[in-house]
Amino acid sequence: MAKINTHYQKLQAGYLFPEIGKRVRAYAAAHPATRIIRLGIGDVVLPLPAPIVDAIKTAADEMARKETFRGYGPEQGYEFLLDAIAANYRSQGAQVSPDEIFVSDGAKCDTANMQEIFSLDSVVAVTDPVYPVYVDTNVMAGRTGPADSDGRYQRLVYLPTTAANDFDPPLPDGRADLVYLCSPNNPTGAVMSRASLARWVAWAKQHEAIILFDAAYEAFVREPGLPRSIFEIPGAREVALEFRSFSKTAGFTGTRCAFTVIPKELKARDDSGAWVALHGLWNRRHTTKFNGVSYPIQRAAAAVFSPEGAAGAHANIDYTMENARLIREGLARAGYRVFGGVNAPYIWMQVPASMTSWQYFDRLLAEANVVGTPGSGFGSCGEGYFRLSAFGFRENVEEAVERIRTKLPA
Numbered sequence: 001m002a003k004i005n006t007h008y009q010k011l012q013a014g015y016l017f018p019e020i021g022k023r024v025r026a027y028a029a030a031h032p033a034t035r036i037i038r039l040g041i042g043d044v045v046l047p048l049p050a051p052i053v054d055a056i057k058t059a060a061d062e063m064a065r066k067e068t069f070r071g072y073g074p075e076q077g078y079e080f081l082l083d084a085i086a087a088n089y090r091s092q093g094a095q096v097s098p099d100e101i102f103v104s105d106g107a108k109c110d111t112a113n114m115q116e117i118f119s120l121d122s123v124v125a126v127t128d129p130v131y132p133v134y135v136d137t138n139v140m141a142g143r144t145g146p147a148d149s150d151g152r153y154q155r156l157v158y159l160p161t162t163a164a165n166d167f168d169p170p171l172p173d174g175r176a177d178l179v180y181l182c183s184p185n186n187p188t189g190a191v192m193s194r195a196s197l198a199r200w201v202a203w204a205k206q207h208e209a210i211i212l213f214d215a216a217y218e219a220f221v222r223e224p225g226l227p228r229s230i231f232e233i234p235g236a237r238e239v240a241l242e243f244r245s246f247s248k249t250a251g252f253t254g255t256r257c258a259f260t261v262i263p264k265e266l267k268a269r270d271d272s273g274a275w276v277a278l279h280g281l282w283n284r285r286h287t288t289k290f291n292g293v294s295y296p297i298q299r300a301a302a303a304v305f306s307p308e309g310a311a312g313a314h315a316n317i318d319y320t321m322e323n324a325r326l327i328r329e330g331l332a333r334a335g336y337r338v339f340g341g342v343n344a345p346y347i348w349m350q351v352p353a354s355m356t357s358w359q360y361f362d363r364l365l366a367e368a369n370v371v372g373t374p375g376s377g378f379g380s381c382g383e384g385y386f387r388l389s390a391f392g393f394r395e396n397v398e399e400a401v402e403r404i405r406t407k408l409p410a
């Protein structure tokens, strides 16, 4: 008799984006003449820069000739891409060697799969609010108990990040073995300072814990002096691994390419108490379950680091961050308390005290015809907040801000 993995039955329904979609469709059906502006989902809208598309085309032509055709490549990624990534880290003040990099088809998969190489009895800590992938994949694996009425899972450690602590994740009170940190943060738009990351690295070292650092938005860091990689912090190579992605930084959400860095020094204990390097475990996992990103897409990813490709990618980020500024300043003028949007493409706003995040969602949809994301969808500490994404076309962003200012000021 086949039986299911019953841990899946603990999962709270994949509620957030389907529920948003349902409410928007219902409103649109009832108001067919209304033009709804969507600043909800975090997806890029600008086309890929031409030098990056040219790299795909050139590589596709290589695949058409027997002299240059390629079959399976190295599961970890082609050397030309690993070298380009390592050079980029050096330019950011972090030491990463090419053979510590594992190229993949997404940071979502990597953040989801990394938990496999850790013991099932690991205690996992996440921030609240949080990118839901970290939580759900540990629920699926069986590292948590059931969820309570707030949607919080037993055995998970939640670290509240709110305006009260400047969205800076507090260290856990008790035991935690694995900690997911995301900076710049989705959804709050906050960036962890060098001092904050150094505090986490010291904590992890003291407790023999591992930091799983999601740097998917590193390219959006604008203010000088803020870290883009946890490996800029002395000692981090012994306690942290890092996820990065070309999705938001270079518009690859539909193209698919990302990578994870596992330093050779990074170790955890086995059942006998001996130290084991995580690099070897992840290499075994990656080469067993994954057969590499397609050659043309790895060429496209490498082109992101060429002078022309980088200029194109940076121009797109500049465009998005100008949107972020317009949203941030426009909402502030409308009386809202706003966070983020300076070093991240997300604006995290406080909803008026009389409303829940979902009530605000409904009012914003009905009165301004603008779609955002209720903060409570990212965790119970997200209640009272609302996320607007700066990924969008300028004219839509400008109109959305104007509508909020005139139709639904704070």
Ligand SMILES: *Cc1c(COP(=O)(O)O)cnc(C)c1O
Residues within 6 Å of the ligand: 042, 105, 106, 107, 108, 109, 131, 182, 186, 214, 216, 244, 245, 246, 247, 248, 253, 257, 258
């Ligand atoms: C978008 C995003 C990613 C990137 O996911 P991909 O699978 O590489 O597209 C990773 N982490 C966070 C927090 C994100 O928002």
